[in-house]
Amino acid sequence: MGGVIAQDGFDYQLWDGLARLPLWLANPAFEQIIFEGLEDLEARFFTPYAPRERLLERFQAKAGSLTPAGVREVFETFLQFETAFPHAARVHTLVTPRLSPSVAWLARDPSRVRKARPFYAPFADVMAASDAELRNRLIETYGVPLGAFIAESVEVSERNLPDRDAALATFGVELDRTYPSLEAPQKRVAEAFEALSALARRSIGSPIGRLVLLRIIEDALGTRLPLPQALPVHIRSDRNEGNERSLEIDASGFSGRDGKFPPQKQWTDDLVVPLDRTARWLRSHTVPRVALSGSYRLTTAIVLGWSLRAAIGFELEIPTRAGAWATDDRPSMSDIAPTWQIAEPTALHGDQLVISIGILRDPAPDLNETIDVPSESVLRFFLDRPIPSAKAAQVGVATIKRSADAAVARLRPQGIQLFFAGPAAFAIALGHRWNAMPPTQLHEFVIADRTYVATAQI
Numbered sequence: 001m002g003g004v005i006a007q008d009g010f011d012y013q014l015w016d017g018l019a020r021l022p023l024w025l026a027n028p029a030f031e032q033i034i035f036e037g038l039e040d041l042e043a044r045f046f047t048p049y050a051p052r053e054r055l056l057e058r059f060q061a062k063a064g065s066l067t068p069a070g071v072r073e074v075f076e077t078f079l080q081f082e083t084a085f086p087h088a089a090r091v092h093t094l095v096t097p098r099l100s101p102s103v104a105w106l107a108r109d110p111s112r113v114r115k116a117r118p119f120y121a122p123f124a125d126v127m128a129a130s131d132a133e134l135r136n137r138l139i140e141t142y143g144v145p146l147g148a149f150i151a152e153s154v155e156v157s158e159r160n161l162p163d164r165d166a167a168l169a170t171f172g173v174e175l176d177r178t179y180p181s182l183e184a185p186q187k188r189v190a191e192a193f194e195a196l197s198a199l200a201r202r203s204i205g206s207p208i209g210r211l212v213l214l215r216i217i218e219d220a221l222g223t224r225l226p227l228p229q230a231l232p233v234h235i236r237s238d239r240n241e242g243n244e245r246s247l248e249i250d251a252s253g254f255s256g257r258d259g260k261f262p263p264q265k266q267w268t269d270d271l272v273v274p275l276d277r278t279a280r281w282l283r284s285h286t287v288p289r290v291a292l293s294g295s296y297r298l299t300t301a302i303v304l305g306w307s308l309r310a311a312i313g314f315e316l317e318i319p320t321r322a323g324a325w326a327t328d329d330r331p332s333m334s335d336i337a338p339t340w341q342i343a344e345p346t347a348l349h350g351d352q353l354v355i356s357i358g359i360l361r362d363p364a365p366d367l368n369e370t371i372d373v374p375s376e377s378v379l380r381f382f383l384d385r386p387i388p389s390a391k392a393a394q395v396g397v398a399t400i401k402r403s404a405d406a407a408v409a410r411l412r413p414q415g416i417q418l419f420f421a422g423p424a425a426f427a428i429a430l431g432h433r434w435n436a437m438p439p440t441q442l443h444e445f446v447i448a449d450r451t452y453v454a455t456a457q458i
Contacts, residue, residue, distance in 0.1 A: 013040040013061035014200050015167030016095050016159055018193060022171075022178040025214060028231050029247045032207040035200050038081070044207075045090070046281050048274035049250065053281070055090040062096045068103050071156075072142065079149050092153055097160040107156040109134060114155075118241045168193050184221045192220035230317050231287045233278070235294030235304065246293060249275060251300045254455075259446045261299075267456035271300065275307035283313060291317040291324070292428065299442045299455040301424040305431025306458045316432055318390075320425045325390035327432050338392060340399050343380040345407060349373050353413035353438070355404060357381045357430070359422030363445065363452075367419060370451045379407050386423075393429045401433050408438060416440040419452060434458065 017033065020043070024030040029045045031054070041059040058081070060074055071094065078092035099107055113134050120127040131151075139147035161167045172189045175182065184192075195216050199208060218224055234246035238255040242248050253262060254271060262270075282290065290308055308314040310327065317324040343364075345353070354373050356364040362382045367373040381400055387393050408416075415438050420427055434440065443452040 009061070009063050010036075010204075011164075011167075012063035012161055013059070013095070014197060015161045015164075015170070016059065016061050016157075017041045017200070018167065018196050019159070019161075019170045019174050021196065021213065021217075022174045023244070025210065025217070025225065026178050026227065026245045028245075030210055032209050033213070034205070034207045036204045037207075046247070047090070048277040048281070049270075051087055053277055056088055057091050057093070058089050059093045059095055062094070066096055066099065068100060071099065071103050071106065072146075075142065075146060075150055075154060078154055079146055082149060082153060089153065091155055093155045093157055095157045095159055097162075098158055099156065107158045109137070110151075110155065121241060179226050181226050182221075182223070184223065188221045192217045195220045228291060230289040230291035231282065232291050232293060233308075235292065235296045235300065237295045237297075239295050243293065247278065249278065249294075249304075251294075251296050254297055254300050256297055256444060256446075259448050261444055261453055261455055264454060264457060267299070267303075272303055272307070272456055272458070275303060279307050279312065279314070282308075288313055289315050289317070293319055296424060297444060298420055298422075298424055298427045299444055301427035302418075302420070302431035302434070302442055303456050303458060305428035306434050307431075309432050309435055311435035314432075316428065318425045318428050320423070325393055325425055325429065327390070327394070327429060329390035329394065331391040331395050338383055338385055338387075338396070340396065341380070341382040341384075342399075342403055343375070343378070344403070345379045345411065346376045348411050348413050349377040349417070351414040352417045352441075353379060353404075353407055353411055353415075354417045355379045355381075355407075355419065357400060357418070357420045357422065359383045359387060359426060360385070361421045363419045363421040366445070366450060366452070379404065383422075387426050393426055396426065397429050397433045400430065404437070413438055417443070419443050419445075421445065431458070 014035065017035065024043055027045070029047065030043065031046060032044045034042050039058045040061045043057045045055050045057070046053065047055045058078070060077070062070070062074070074094050081092070082089065113130050116130070117127060120130070135148065135151040138151045141147060142150060159170070161170060168190060171193050172186065175184070175189060196213070199212070199216055214225065232243070232246035234243040234248050236242050236248055236250050236252055238252045238257055251271060254267065292304070296304065305316065308316060315326065315328045317326050354367065354377055356362070356367060356378050358364065358381065360383070364375065364378055364380045364382070367378060368375055381403070383396065387396060418440050420430070439457055441457050442455045444455050445452055
């Protein structure tokens with residue numbers, strides 16, 4: 001019966017993998033899957049913060065009943081992999097129809113804690129206590145280091161897939177849940193399920209790429225999956241959660257809580273470098289258009305626009321309250337642009353060109369009062385009204401860039417000190433065009449002290 005048992009086991013892991021595919025395909029960072037690689041099923045994702053710029057999600061699927069000792073054995077194999085290859089996997093998951101009663105809490109309690117985290121995000125002490133209680137229980141059950149590892153990196157998923165019909169129904173449910181506007185006929189869904197199953201069976205031990213999976217499923221459905229035209233990039237701060245349907249940039253450490261910002265090296269290591277990796281990955285996948293979301297400080301906004309700048313082939317959709325600003329929404333000759341107040345510098349400040357840009361609030365007076373920069377050393381831009389549209393933003397950016405280029409050519413600075421006060425959307429648009437400039441030091445304004453602190457350099 002060995003062959004039959006092996007086939008049943010493979011069917012179970014195959015069906016579980018197909019049920020996960022709809023949500024994986026909705027995640028732009030998802031790259032490939034492999035059945036029967038080093039684990040039953042593994043999925044690979046681009047992650048700009050990982051040492052290898054990729055992370056695995058690994059699944060061991062057990063179709064039969066598992067004893068508590070069998071569960072421990074699976075966890076130990078996960079830990080062996082993590083010990084041999086640290087930071088290669090984001091999560092290790094045990095998938096089984098049902099756990100025995102004595103260990104059923106392994107599927108229930110961690111899931112409850114994880115699902116509740118967004119709700120308790122404003123209550124860091126509550127969330128920390130919940131995580132600590134779960135960790136302590138796992139350590140009591142499995143000891144150290146296994147229990148601590150399970151708390152950090154292991155999930156247990158109970159999924160009952162006794163036959164093909166149950167697997168097809170689960171696949172259909174996940175497809176509807178992920179793409180509620182798809183409305184594919186059940187016959188087409190079944191054809192997609194069979195096509196994906198056939199592809200997986202003939203690809204055992206070989207990776208299957210995102211584009212191949214998309215083509216197979218869309219050909220079978222007879223329609224395109226409703227994926228966004230522009231690749232979504234989400235900026236996570238201390239005010240919002242992650243978004244599993246976007247490529248995520250973690251800027252939570254740069255949110256300026258309590259008026260405190262990290263040193264420049266941390267801005268470089270944890271923001272500039274990951275964004276540079278992201279830009280290279282996007283270019284390698286010929287992605288020309290990016291839709292941004294999330295919340296961010298002005299420095300993060302400028303760095304974001306600069307990392308995905310026009311000069312290296314990107315166009316951006318920048319979120320605003322009135323709708324997205326597209327960086328390729330070019331103004332025409334008939335468009336009337338707001339008039340900027342511009343004051344040209346007569347000298348450098350040391351060997352630096354100081355640039356002050358203000359929209360509604362002018363930062364130039366603060367420079368003279370708090371960091372002793374004379375007004376004659378400041379290239380000053382000020383606009384006394386809001387930026388009304390993407391076209392007006394592009395005109396404003398072009399005005400600033402043209403004057404800055406001329407000042408650099410005339411004064412020959414070794415670097416630029418940039419001070420900005422205005423909407424984050426305009427800061428992104430400015431960074432997007434900040435090309436072929438001397439090294440530019442960015443700053444954030446600390447309201448409590450009415451001073452500027454140096455942040456990132458681009």
